[in-house]
Amino acid sequence: MEELSPRQLAVLQLKQQFLEAIKADDAQQVLQILQNGKLDINTVLDVKDPGMILASYKQGYWLPEYKLEKSWAMGIHVSVMYNALETALVLIQEGAALNRMPNGKTPLHVACEVSNSDFVALLLAHRSKINIMSLSGHTPLHHCTSRESVDCAKQLILKGADVNMRSDNNDEETPLHTAARFGVPELVVLYLSHGASVNALNFLQETPLMTAAFWAYDSMDQIYREDHHLVCRLLLDHQADPNLQEEDHKTALHKAAWNCDHILMQMLLEAGADSRAMDINGCAPIQYLLKVSDMRPMAIPELCYQLLLNHNAARVYPPQFHKVLQSCHDIPRAVEIMVNSYERLKPTNKWRAAIPDECYKRHEDFYDSLFAVCSNTPRSLLHLTRCAIRARLAELCHSGVAQLPLPSSMKRYILLEPEGILY
Incomplete structure (x- = not known):
């Protein structure tokens, strides 16, 4: 390993001192370091980031695991990550760049990732770009994925965030798809009330209803998620079409049958789902049900068969x-x-x-x-x-x-x- 010069060591020590001051929300020390003129306000730091809060990568990229433990970030990113509000105010007043993304995310992406509505308000007040894409192709609105981030989403929308903007990656999901995948009814209501397209299609031609139907079953814990059921109910109440087909011609009912989810199947069938719709291989929902009847320990398969047959399944x-x-x-x-x-x-x-x-x-x-x-x-x-x-x-x-x-x-x-x- 190449030996560092005394000057390089001094810079590393100063960066570490700067990083620790931000993490501790020591605004006075941060200001002092900046005023000494020895460190640029937008200098890039190495930050421990095992949860990838600061990092965003293009799909298809491969990185060794040790590379994913750390991220590059500017001081303003770190202040958002560690909820250092006073330090963030100092950095903004001193001219920190708010739309740069050294490791794929802007500070606004990070604020939404950690569901910090105070930082979202602060960054928006200082003209952070609202619909900017991360390196992975997601807007800040796509990073609102929990109940805690609803306030963040509200502020973004009020400032002009596009609720129908698709991610610029292999998924091409709208924020409504994301809310449906994570099962957040409050976000679904918010997006629909601001004009989100209920039948928007992603790259695989899936609607938010199909997305919610698929993710309603937690295969790890082998439970059915009530929030996803509520999301499906909301989407259907807003005229989501249960008979749209994705690229393999599967409908939401195929996905519910695959999960052996009788609650969701009843919901879809009563909304007019076609029990005889066939996928690209000529399989109707009842064939999907047959494939998994003995693989869903929390399911009640007989109810699923009864529902399909009582709705004229072949x-x-x-x-x-x-x-x-x-x-x-x-x-x-x-x-x-x-x-x-x-x-x-x-x-x-x-x-x-x-x-x-x-x-x-x-x-x-x-x-x-x-x-x-x-x-x-x-x-x-x-x-x-x-x-x-x-x-x-x-x-x-x-x-x-x-x-x-x-x-x-x-x-x-x-x-x-x-x-x-x-x-």
């Missing part, structure tokens, strides 16, 4: 029904709902092979009834009557059954409410 092709058993063999209520959507089903030799022996024993009464009912023809007159009513109502089945002059138990029967056994 049934699984009968010769392929063994795939239902492969996916749902340990969820007999789901199998029951699927079986009862047909007038009759004829078992194939693949049916029994699709059910593991230990699972068959666990649900022996149900599976004995399944094979007995499907092997003997015809099914009961009551069941055939149910099928006839469902066929007549078609896509109106879910809402139409409620209006029939029938006992509530009969209505539940028509709507495929599972009973635990087939007859």
Whole structure:
């Protein structure tokens, strides 16, 4: 390593002294260092930044991990990061540059990143650029990603931030997409009330509704996020189109079905989502549901199947029904709902092979009834009557059954409410 000269060592020490004074919000010492004239106010410092609050990189760039532990920053960036308001006032009065980004972000980006509305107000009052892009292609508004940053977003919008500006990167997200992805209903309401396009498309042709639907399931903690559900409700109430398709032709309902999210599926279906929409591979939402029924421990798959079938979803092709058993063999209520959507089903030799022996024993009464009912023809007159009513109502089945002059138990029967056994 090259040995530093005494002058270089002195500069490093002065920079370190300057940095520590800013972090401690020691405005007097900061002013003293600047007035000595030995350090430029916009000098670039090396700052520990493991959370990448100061840094922003273009997508596709690769950096070794040790490089991501530190960032370059000017004193004004550091004052924002450490909430050193008095020091920031001194730096601004002494002429600090407010729109430079030594490591990809301006001080205004940083203020939004840390949800500091006082700094946002200060920077905007001194003419920080509002719609400036970071190195990764995001405006300050894109960095408002939490409830704590709502006040920051309000100030930006009042000063002219563009709520429909897309990020200048591979995502091309509007701030509404970002709010939907992070699940912040307060930001969604704010953006919509200031003219955000509810059906704006990102690079993948996804709407904010699709984004919220996908991120409503936390795969790490295996829970469903209520805030994302609320975001979807808000978007639908503002006329978001549930049937728009992204580049692979998936709709929001495909994404909700993939998450096995019955709450969101019901919301979308009642808003007019097409239960038969097919993606680029010819898969409808029910096929997505089949793929994940045994992979979502917090889900209630039978409700998802019931919802889709009561909203006129296309049934699984009968010769392929063994795939239902492969996916749902340990969820007999789901199998029951699927079986009862047909007038009759004829078992194939693949049916029994699709059910593991230990699972068959666990649900022996149900599976004995399944094979007995499907092997003997015809099914009961009551069941055939149910099928006839469902066929007549078609896509109106879910809402139409409620209006029939029938006992509530009969209505539940028509709507495929599972009973635990087939007859």
